[in-house]
Amino acid sequence: MRESNALLLNGAVRPVAQPLSEHLRGIRLLQLAIATGDLLVIVAATAAAALGRSSLTVFSVSNDLNAVAQSVGPWIALGWMAALAGAASYRQGSLGVGTKEYARVCTATGSTAGLVGIISYLTTFQLSRGYFVLVFGLGLPGLLLWRWACRRYVHHLHLQGHLLTRVVIAGESSHVDDVASVLNREAWLGYRIVGALLPPSQRLTATSSGVPVIGTTDEAVGSVFESRADLMVLTEGALPSSADFRRIAWDLEGHHVQMAVVPSLSDISSGRVTMQPVGGLPLVHVGQPQSLGASRIPKRLFDLVGATVLLLLGLPLMIVTAIAITLEDRGPVLFRQTRVGRDGVLFECLKFRSMVTDAEAQLSGVSHLNANADGVLFKAQHDPRITRVGRLIRRFSLDELPQLVNVINGDMSLVGPRPALPSEVSRYAPEVERRLHVRPGLTGLWQVSGRSDLSWDDTVRLDLYYVDNWSIVQDLSILAKTFHAVVRPRGAY
Template sequence: MDARGTTDRARGERLLQLAIAAGDVFIIATATLLAAAQRFDVPIIPVTNDINSIAVSVGPWIVIAWVLANVVRGTYARAHVGVGTVEYARVLSAAGLTAGAIGISSYLTKFELSRIFFVLMFLIGVPMLLLWRWSARRIVHVLHHRGHLLTKVLISGSEERIDEVATVLRREKWLGFQIIGALVPTSATATETPGGVPVIGFTNETAPNALASEADLVLFAEGAFPSPVDFRRIAWDLEGHDVQMAVVPSLSDISSGRMAMRPVGGLPLVHVEPPQSLAASRGLKRAFDLVGASIALLLASPVMLVFALLTKLQDGGPALFRQTRVGRDGQLFECLKFRSMVVDAEARLSSIGHLNKNAEGVLFKAQNDPRITRVGAVMRRFSIDELPQLMNVINGDMSLVGPRPALPAEVRRYEIDVQRRLHVRPGLTGLWQVSGRSDLSWDDTVRLDLYYVDNWSIVQDLSILARTVHAVFASHGAY
């Protein structure tokens, strides 16, 4: 990509930010109008004046204030748009900031703002804003996959660390990072790293190499500079050029929510909160599971009834398949699923061992398992066979979100670190589900599960549940 390509990318990013902002304005204005159009007689929230007159007099100011709150909270920042949960959290924070400002202003000016109007505006506007941001994110990811709005990345550091970073960036293509080369210490002599990243220069000439290669971003991994003074000089050399800089810390698999940068005497200290495995097993998550599973079970009941009948009619066998799994802290429980295989599937397992795609791991994975029935294939494609596990969630054996429920035979083969997956309840869905399902290697499955256990949060659970819907209908890795 030449300089013109870099300019087009920057222009594209600005247009994307403007498009998101325009969508926010439209949604906030729509929510305001819809709130003004409603008429409800709620005894505990009396209507104190005409809602239409309020919409006309203060509606435009509310729209402006809400958009400005999004600007102040940085919801349009390039670093957060399309990546992670920070964008969603800041959208919610901006809504809370707006609600607080409206409430305080109404109190101080003694303005009789309709409570119905106030409540409805946020009940309508906040979900619509989150849905819009999610939709915009999907569009950005599609553009990245098609080679648009890519960020040209130059990785600087030791060859080993460069390959570790490159592996992540190549795996997560939706991030839109295009690796153009590596900068290694002067002691290195290879023309490319062991992972196949071409070496285009040395770390002692980072700025000239970044400018010559027209990189959009320089990632500094371990070994990229010998001292903080050298990094500061690199920053000086890149000042005034459209080149971003990011440092990859030696820490890995730690969410941004657990890290906080607190400069002390000019020394940037990264404070890391303890792992969240205990919080992931307490009351808030349990309440979230009970409410969510109860609602999901009520909505899914018709579909479950249909497939239970189809499974029974197909071969006369039981509709449900009960299997002993390992729950939190190693406790055994009966995991419920719709039977998707023939009745004697367990007995036939030894005869199809040659089909196992995961011989190096502890799981059995066969893309064309002959034991799967026709009805079972449909259920597996859309994860319908796992819906009975909602009862396991209500009973407290499982959670809506968590690590994959393991078999006792698998757990007996766990290494010490992998046993940490058992510190929380297994999940009906999880990071493994939304990141590839059966297409994942055993190492990737473990990495994702351990990341979830250590970095649990309600916001992450909500994000995983939303991504699960897309993963299920896309059916990637479902077999």
């Protein structure tokens, strides 16, 4: 009877789980290390909470309640770890990329705290409120700090060539190059492109960007196995129908090869994208661009409060910088330059002077040093017009501190596209003018992504991404990354 049933399968092979690949074994070890660290942080938080409750005079202490706190700690730790696992905080796709990992840690912590509170209430369990506050007040920051440190270490491993995900990209040559350029640019993500699969009509040995062609989309599964790929990325034009996609998914079952689909969308944040299945058809809904939100009252209040606080904190440093500039050549402290603000309105942008006093007059004499001769911006890594003090303050972006006054005046924002010169704007393509829909920023995605090392196209892409996907959370993230960007020498000239 079993033989008869086997004949009805028409030769189809039942999927069998394959041994873990070297890459996946590394991921499993990473997940185990992160989970072990989480457990140590939680145990430390429960122990510190028990010790702190008995030591701090703000809490009333009794021996009975201390005994209760010590006995309940292991159960809180066990429940907390279960919540972290249940919230998928150890899922491979969320480790080291995006903010979902942090969100899941916060969700698991909140669920654990809520469950402990509910159980204590329903069972009239005498759990000290001081202990409860200390456990989660210490545990959550500790977990987030631990996850951040792990993420930094994983990114370092990726840049050193370890724990890399071997990627095969399938689709038309131009789309393969688009995806490859992103993965190669963001090397910290840990993707290593091992080859491309092109439609049979495109008979090439390599794409225009140099990705080797290892097969056609008709023989995708065999090529993926031969290249020992960990991830197959399907771009536009990869497969002619959904049935082909389903067949490839069946053939890859059990082989630990992930599949990813790149839709015909780019530079759209995850916050604007939602997926809703309709009759088995996955519809991707894309929210409207957020340039209007970046010009409204909440962002303006954020700028006013933030710029005022930063100006007060940075005032001593600004005074020292001003004195150093004056002592070097007795010239003016500030450099005032006309820039283009929101909707094309001109304003006077303030900076600490970092060049000789007649720098504008000498511009024609150093034009041959422009590293971006074909672009809109003037970039010279060794500009002789820069003074000794100017080179130092540019190195740490101190020359831009006076722009906090521009932010308070409403000409600029703390975060936004770089303020452009009128001569630059006159050369803008129509789509680039969208950068002017929001106030220019003291810092921005361009600042935390390479500064002057960025090409003009990359600068435009980052600025347009910011305009279209603005959010307060993104502003806070950029401000947090700015400090790290300014203490590195990369792109600071």
